[in-house]
Amino acid sequence: MHKKDHTMAAAQDTRRKSEDGLWETVKVIIQALLIAFVVRTFFYQPFNIPSASMYPTLKVGDYLFVSKLSYGYGKYSFNFSLGMFGKELVSCCPIDFPGRVVLADTPERGDVAVFKLPTDTDIDYIKRVIGLPGDRVQMRDGILFINGQAVKKERIEDFMDLSERGLSAPVAQFQETLPNGVTYHVLDTEPMGEADNTEEYVVPEGHYFMMGDNRDNSQDSRYMNRVGYVPIENFVGRADIIFFSVSPDASLFEVWRWPFVVRWSRFFNLI
Structure with a gap:
């Protein structure tokens, strides 16, 4: 060659x-x-927290993974529409869960869950599950009552984080313990706020009562004309873990600022 x-x-x-x-x-x-x-x-679907309604559990700038398998699949579990998760499914699903394929557990009291706003399903909300189907829920002088029983609420140290937007003074913080033993912290920024005394809500079958942990700064099921009771088919999934977190005035994509704005201690925190 x-x-x-x-x-x-x-x-x-x-x-x-x-x-x-x-x-x-x-x-x-x-x-x-x-x-x-x-x-x-x-x-798992990633979400970021844009508001302070779930402080101190979730902060503005937290990025978290939501488990779609937690409650099975429904018509809002995907970013596209599948007819089989609509009306056709009613006849093949348990009567309490129309429009949903129940592959796993149903929402439990204390879960932090993402759901589609009942009054505008283009909007995702994240709140804590407080009332289950058939429960009676009421706020009396800032105390949560479920089925006529006061939820245990203990005063703990004030919440204070000067790095947070708009937070310039200590905020009263409490630990609540739900009837099933789930504990979490709630904030009380305004004693005797507008939603600290409510009517008694009776949660319909197939629906849930959702509340934010930042009680005086949360638009939740206490506001019937905006949120109200959340149907099971509106649930997207359960929030499981924070995988990234930055200060409110920063962005996930501003890599050059990470050493100064990333909240390293919140990485991989279970919710």
């Missing part, structure tokens, strides 16, 4: 290896994207 032929063969071999390497890279990227799509669609 002539020297020229050797050169051409070597060049073709190099080009073929380069093309093979490029195709392998493309395949890896496609596979990674497909895996990410499947995980996000069927298992």
Whole structure:
């Protein structure tokens, strides 16, 4: 074989290896994207916290994963519409859960869950499950009552975080313990606030009563004309873990600011 032929063969071999390497890279990227799509669609969806209604549990700037498998799949579990999760499913589902495929547990008292706002399903809300179907829920002088019994509420140290937007003074903080033993902290920024005394709400079958932990700064099921009772089909999933967190005035994409604005201590905190 002539020297020229050797050169051409070597060049073709190099080009073929380069093309093979490029195709392998493309395949890896496609596979990674497909895996990410499947995980996000069927298992875990990321959300970020834009408001202070769940302080001190969740802060503005927290990024968390919501488990879609927790309550099974419903018509709002995906970012696209599937007819089988609509009216056709009513006849094949348990009577308490129309419009939902129950593959796992139902929401439990104390869960922090993402749901579609009943009055505008284009909006996602995140609150804590307080009332289950059939429960009677009421606020009396800032005390939560479930089925006529006061929920245990203990005063603990004030909540104070000067890095938070608009927080310039200590806020009264309490620990609540629900009847099933779930404990969490709530804030009371305004003694005798407008929703500290309410009527008694009776949660309909197939619905849940949701409340924010920042009680005086949360638009939740206490406001019937805005949120009200949340139907089971509106649940997207249960918030499980905080995977990233930055200060309110920062952005996830401002990588150059991370050393100064990232809340490292909140990484991988269970909710």
